[in-house]
Amino acid sequence: MSCARSSTMSRWPNPGITLLAAILVVGAASPARAESRAASFDEANRSYSEGHYADSVADFETLARSHGVSAPLLYDLANAYAQEGNVGLSVLNYERAQVLAPRDPDIVANLDYVRAKAGLPAPVQPWYQRFARTFALTTWTLFAASGFWLACVAFLAGRKWRVRRLFHAAAFAVLVGMSAVAAAVVLDRDLNHAVVLESKTAPVRVSPFDTAASEVALSEGEEVSIIGRHGDFVRVRDGQGRTGWVQSAAVQFVVPRRS
Amino acid sequence: MQPNKHDHFKLAAVGLGALLVLGRSAIASGTEATAEISPSQIALDQAAELRVAGADGSQPALPHLDGLHFQRAGQSTEMTDINGAMSQHTWVLYQVVADRPGTYSIPVGGHALTLKVGPAGSGSAPTAIGSRAAFSSAPDVSARQQGQQGSLALLRVVFPSKKLFIGQSVPVTFKAYFRAGTEVTLSGVPSLGIPAFTINHMEDKPRQSVESIAGVPYRVATWTGQASAAMPGHFATQASLPIVARYREASQRPAADPFAGMLDDDDALSASPSAMIRSFMKQSAFGGALGDMFGQVREREMTLRAPVQTVEVLAPPSKGQPADYNGAVGRFDVRASLAPSSGAMFAPLTLRIEVTGQGNLDRVSIPGLASSPSWKTYPPSAKVTPEGTKIFEQAVVPQASGRLELPALSFSFFDPERNQYVTRSTTPTMADIAATQAGTTAPIANLPKISPQIAEEPTVGLRPNQVDEGRFVATLLPPYRRSWFWPIVAVPWLGLAFVVVGPRARGTSERTQRRALRETVAQHRTTMKRAAAAGDAIRFHEAAGAALRERLGEMWKIAPDQITSAEAAARMSVDDEPIVAALRSAERLRYGGVAEDPSSLATLQETIERRLDQLENRT
Numbered sequence: 001m002s003c004a005r006s007s008t009m010s011r012w013p014n015p016g017i018t019l020l021a022a023i024l025v026v027g028a029a030s031p032a033r034a035e036s037r038a039a040s041f042d043e044a045n046r047s048y049s050e051g052h053y054a055d056s057v058a059d060f061e062t063l064a065r066s067h068g069v070s071a072p073l074l075y076d077l078a079n080a081y082a083q084e085g086n087v088g089l090s091v092l093n094y095e096r097a098q099v100l101a102p103r104d105p106d107i108v109a110n111l112d113y114v115r116a117k118a119g120l121p122a123p124v125q126p127w128y129q130r131f132a133r134t135f136a137l138t139t140w141t142l143f144a145a146s147g148f149w150l151a152c153v154a155f156l157a158g159r160k161w162r163v164r165r166l167f168h169a170a171a172f173a174v175l176v177g178m179s180a181v182a183a184a185v186v187l188d189r190d191l192n193h194a195v196v197l198e199s200k201t202a203p204v205r206v207s208p209f210d211t212a213a214s215e216v217a218l219s220e221g222e223e224v225s226i227i228g229r230h231g232d233f234v235r236v237r238d239g240q241g242r243t244g245w246v247q248s249a250a251v252q253f254v255v256p257r258r259s
Numbered sequence: 260m261q262p263n264k265h266d267h268f269k270l271a272a273v274g275l276g277a278l279l280v281l282g283r284s285a286i287a288s289g290t291e292a293t294a295e296i297s298p299s300q301i302a303l304d305q306a307a308e309l310r311v312a313g314a315d316g317s318q319p320a321l322p323h324l325d326g327l328h329f330q331r332a333g334q335s336t337e338m339t340d341i342n343g344a345m346s347q348h349t350w351v352l353y354q355v356v357a358d359r360p361g362t363y364s365i366p367v368g369g370h371a372l373t374l375k376v377g378p379a380g381s382g383s384a385p386t387a388i389g390s391r392a393a394f395s396s397a398p399d400v401s402a403r404q405q406g407q408q409g410s411l412a413l414l415r416v417v418f419p420s421k422k423l424f425i426g427q428s429v430p431v432t433f434k435a436y437f438r439a440g441t442e443v444t445l446s447g448v449p450s451l452g453i454p455a456f457t458i459n460h461m462e463d464k465p466r467q468s469v470e471s472i473a474g475v476p477y478r479v480a481t482w483t484g485q486a487s488a489a490m491p492g493h494f495a496t497q498a499s500l501p502i503v504a505r506y507r508e509a510s511q512r513p514a515a516d517p518f519a520g521m522l523d524d525d526d527a528l529s530a531s532p533s534a535m536i537r538s539f540m541k542q543s544a545f546g547g548a549l550g551d552m553f554g555q556v557r558e559r560e561m562t563l564r565a566p567v568q569t570v571e572v573l574a575p576p577s578k579g580q581p582a583d584y585n586g587a588v589g590r591f592d593v594r595a596s597l598a599p600s601s602g603a604m605f606a607p608l609t610l611r612i613e614v615t616g617q618g619n620l621d622r623v624s625i626p627g628l629a630s631s632p633s634w635k636t637y638p639p640s641a642k643v644t645p646e647g648t649k650i651f652e653q654a655v656v657p658q659a660s661g662r663l664e665l666p667a668l669s670f671s672f673f674d675p676e677r678n679q680y681v682t683r684s685t686t687p688t689m690a691d692i693a694a695t696q697a698g699t700t701a702p703i704a705n706l707p708k709i710s711p712q713i714a715e716e717p718t719v720g721l722r723p724n725q726v727d728e729g730r731f732v733a734t735l736l737p738p739y740r741r742s743w744f745w746p747i748v749a750v751p752w753l754g755l756a757f758v759v760v761g762p763r764a765r766g767t768s769e770r771t772q773r774r775a776l777r778e779t780v781a782q783h784r785t786t787m788k789r790a791a792a793a794g795d796a797i798r799f800h801e802a803a804g805a806a807l808r809e810r811l812g813e814m815w816k817i818a819p820d821q822i823t824s825a826e827a828a829a830r831m832s833v834d835d836e837p838i839v840a841a842l843r844s845a846e847r848l849r850y851g852g853v854a855e856d857p858s859s860l861a862t863l864q865e866t867i868e869r870r871l872d873q874l875e876n877r878t
Binding site for chain 1: 738754
């Protein structure tokens with residue numbers, strides 16, 4: 001047994017060395033990866049500036065698949081879709097860009113422009129939704145988590161050393177955390193909708209079957225809430241409160257439900 | 260090149276005659292003679308080609324000019340199919356040579372053609388298409404010199420000059436002559452046979468015409484292209500053209516080989532090429548014997564070759580070479596324009612650079628404008644228009660507002676005619692750039708801040724792309740929808756619960772037990788009190804014993820049912836004798852059914868009540 005163990009141990013390098021090597025490898029690869037990403041981003045923008053919008057869309061989509069997304073990338077992608085006349089994907093990507101940068105004036109302006117040009121109603125936002133858009137959803141979440149962490153630490157420290165101010169700090173941190181949670185909940189509900197992607201109008205059926213009667217139709221780029229699901233259909237509610245069933249492929253969530 | 264099997268040259272003698280008749284009638288319908296000379300500028304040791312088409316089928320007379328000589332080189336008939344409408348022109352070809360340099364005016368059929376003749380050896384004009392060397396390989400001459408008059412197929416290459424520079428683009432013409440009656444399929448396009456040369460812009464399908472050489476009609480296929488040399492040195496052209504000839508084999512009729520080196524058989528292991536061609540010639544053109552009609556039809560792949568010419572390729576001189584020279588040879592002009600000429604900050608504009616002129620546009624490259632604090636630029640794209648203009652388009656993004664200048668761009672090339680380098684520059688371009696809203700892109704240092712008034716200006720259309728790539732994230736999912744988030748959030752809360760709530764939870768359990776005990780004892784005391792008042796000794800002692808056992812059990816941490824009077828006597832002192840006595844009375848009642856005197860219950864109740872209070876205080 002001991003022989004086997006020593007043999008096994010000698011086969012694996014020191015964990016510390018392994019970790020250090022992994023860090024060095026990752027660290028060495030990161031600048032090259034960032035440079036490649038920047039070059040791809042510039043190339044996509046160049047295609048856009050030359051009027052090759054289809055190429056630009058393809059480049060941005062490839063970049064998003066390989067390197068993730070950023071607010072400028074989603075915004076530029078939405079611009080390219082808008083130039084191609086694809087209102088649905090344009091609105092979807094503007095809204096996704098707003099998830100990362102809710103206060104960006106370019107995104108707001110172009111989203112309003114595309115909606116106005118397509119005849120889509122601009123959603124009405126009450127004051128608390130506008131306030132919630134002060135920061136991104138991730139920022140609010142991290143505020144809340146940090147607030148609760150600080151509250152715990154302050155409370156335990158105050159209890160151990162009997163310092164009243166630490167209890168006050170803990171209470172304040174809890175207040176901050178709760179406020180951040182409230183803002184995150186509001187923003188999450190605000191972003192918890194889908195966008196109609198159908199190139200034509202998407203029929204809204206009274207039941208989740210292709211043969212069911214269609215009473216109304218949704219416009220491309222329109223925002224809807226998804227309130228149910230059955231097979232390949234989702235039950236949606238539009239801005240006017242009308243509900244019905246549409247093909248699930250015809251709509252897409254602004255914030256994906258899962259990674 | 261893919262063999263074009265549709266390009267069959269099936270010219271029979273009858274068909275040729277019909278064509279000639281049609282050609283004459285077409286020319287007869289014309290109203291005016293036409294004439295062309297090419298090139299219009301030659302050296303003294305070169306020759307130009309004069310093509311004359313007479314009006315009304317007549318042949319215009321050539322003038323006698325001092326210092327110029329015209330030598331008839333044949334006749335050419337061109338058929339043109341434009342949208343289904345056939346037209347035909349018959350040209351008479353002359354070779355023009357000069358005795359001395361100068362400018363000559365040649366009046367032909369109402370036209371005055373100009374021919375400039377330079378000194379010998381100066382002939383490197385890029386548009387020259389004829390030379391004495393080239394014309395010396397013309398079918399009539401070469402065939403006559405080599406005793407091949409009446410050859411079935413010939414290849415001729417017209418190369419403009421014997422001396423040119425690397426990268427210089429010169430026109431080259433291939434002419435394949437096929438004797439009437441031959442049945443030939445082109446297997447490809449002609450090649451120059453020099454690896455150091457590339458030929459661009461050559462048609463896949465040749466221009467077809469009919470020429471009469473020494474009274475013999477030939478069907479002519481003509482290709483033109485642009486030849487360019489890639490390396491210096493002395494080279495010999497070995498122009499060739501792959502063909503497929505179809506013939507009837509008739510070996511019983513030996514004859515002289517008419518091709519005599521002009522045709523090579525690619526299949527060296529096959530039967531003798533000369534025998535094959537001999538058969539080919541006799542069957543298709545000059546045969547006709549009845550015995551040949553029973554011969555076997557055969558098809559052979561062959562290569563048609565042109566006489567060798569020598570070419571010297573020179574490298575552009577290193578002396579005086581500009582730093583930005585990148586290999587362009589010819590004569591060019593360059594100009595730049597900005598579209599639109601005005602815009603907004605960070606909105607891309609297009610810088611268009613056009614290069615026009617004579618030369619090899621493939622070697623023309625312009626790096627474009629470099630990025631500067633005022634302009635962010637992208638690498639330019641390039642394309643060549645059918646009109647022969649190379650256009651570079653470069654996206655430039657203004658990084659500041661105001662009237663910005665796009666600096667001049669320079670472009671250097673080597674002019675082979677002047678034998679020197681030339682640098683051309685564009686004129687600087689001005690652009691009016693309006694400021695745009697803040698936050699569009701990452702601001703650049705030293706740029707003026709954008710005023711709030713401008714930021715509130717309404718925008719028309721889509722705002723431009725953002726050029727800063729921003730911070731990338733792997734997913735749009737918020738942290739609380741990811742698996743790692745909640746454990747991190749839960750850790751401090753769990754710690755807090757462990758430190759603070761844990762002990763309190765334990766205390767709460769003890770308090771609950773105490774409260775339950777207190778309530779049980781209180782119930783027993785109430786029962787005891789009511790029994791004493793009613794004189795019920797049995798109930799009194801049962802309740803008193805139960806209350807005492809509950810208290811003692813809590814104090815001694817044992818179950819109340821296990822407590823007996825003997826146990827109590829052993830654990831308690833003499834002062835606690837009333838408690839032991841009460842327990843003993845309860846046991847007697849429980850096990851023996853003997854009750855105490857009811858008259859003493861009130862006194863006993865007070866005693867037990869007092870003792871119970873004492874026990875509660877002890878615990």
